[in-house]
Amino acid sequence: MSSRSATAIDDRAGPPAERPAERPALPIARLSLHDQVVTRLRDMVTDGRLAPGQRVNEVALCAGLGVSRTPLREALKTLAGEGLLELVPSRGAIVRSFTDKDVADCMMVLKALEQLAGRLVCQVAGDAAIAGILALHAEMQDRYAARDRLPYFKLNQAIHSSIVAAADNAPLLRAHEALQAQMKRIRFIGHEGPEKWAAAMAEHEEMATALAQRDGEALAEVIGRHHDRGLARIRDVI
Amino acid sequence: MSSRSATAIDDRAGPPAERPAERPALPIARLSLHDQVVTRLRDMVTDGRLAPGQRVNEVALCAGLGVSRTPLREALKTLAGEGLLELVPSRGAIVRSFTDKDVADCMMVLKALEQLAGRLVCQVAGDAAIAGILALHAEMQDRYAARDRLPYFKLNQAIHSSIVAAADNAPLLRAHEALQAQMKRIRFIGHEGPEKWAAAMAEHEEMATALAQRDGEALAEVIGRHHDRGLARIRDVI
């Protein structure tokens, strides 16, 4: 094997952490090559280094990543399962490109999932979990005040993800993450322009208050509005 | 290659049919080996030939299916993406087993997705599509009258799938199919006992009338109830 190269830091959860008791030995990050490749490719798709519609050349990618075709191909299957790639027989993988309708459809499902998550969170989440989300929100407020777009965006995503995660529903989380990954690239555009950004921020304020009060219905309502408006914000950019 | 063996009939959609003009030449069903293996394995999981919790031995399966390890392993990744298998590093694939909570969680998401689908169908579906669903329902009534459990069950699944398919929302359909595949085996149990079966059938009647009237809200409400009751029906069996 050649250059198993750099940039190995990863976010995917590895095998379940045994005991984060007093941090004597964290599990050493046993990341299978498969997971590493999947993560890398996912990033490459979401940050546009693999452009929508582009055909993925296996050998070229292999060379770039320093792995052989076998793990790469297995990763491609996984990514295709997440909806980021399309597998065409005898022609390999193609980066999925989204029509307007695809985006609208995704957002609709995302909306339904997050509304469900919102209701659940208010019922089942512990106070600590809610406090954590609110902390993210506060942090995001700061980033908004400083107009740090990228950190703001990442916190925004993190808040949505955390709400779903706090709903304590694994299948819900899975489905949400897949959809969110698909929309990641597109959503980023949705905050162009100061007034759109401000509107999105205001909706997040409402979400935070609803969450703090554990008002599930209110939270679901705001989330729904947030997504509808979000879609509209994207619409005229595309 | 050895015994590419029998039972090749498959359901996966091939490449898009060019022109079914006057039936000069239908596209010859070009099924990639990958898809065939995926379909086979999925069936093996849902019908229990691969039992939950069981470790999947790659070489043994290869022998059984008459393919080499490479396509099999790629299929395993795909199935893991659908949530039917779990991939443990250095230990291979394990058939996912569901706790009570997993089942409840899945049903909750399934409920939300189908409710969304129900609302959408009433808005966007063509009359033909709705007629098709109602035809399935009529057929299912017959099967119920004759107490043909397996055909009834398949039609039941088909109705739910068709409602989602008619909603014309690809991501929604994808998510729903994955969840439904996970629950397929378990749902079958839910109709044990005549009174449970009758109750489920009654709910389907309501669904049919709501659909016929294109009353999205009513349909969503019934679907929600159907799932809640469905979960309860499963509950005391497990």
Added chain:
DNA sequence: ATTCTGTGCTCTGTATGCAGAATAACCGCA
């Protein structure tokens, strides 16, 4: 000039081989 056909190349699909991890079997020892 255009279209059709043949040929060569590129790339994917599949099979096989090899190395390391995990598990099971075994043996010595308390």
Added chain:
DNA sequence: TGCGGTTATTCTGCATACAGAGCACAGAAT
């Protein structure tokens, strides 16, 4: 007899090799 350590075996993970499909280019025929 129970237990710990060590060895053997099995199975996964990864790499490589080979065959066939798709595609492009070129040449021939109309």
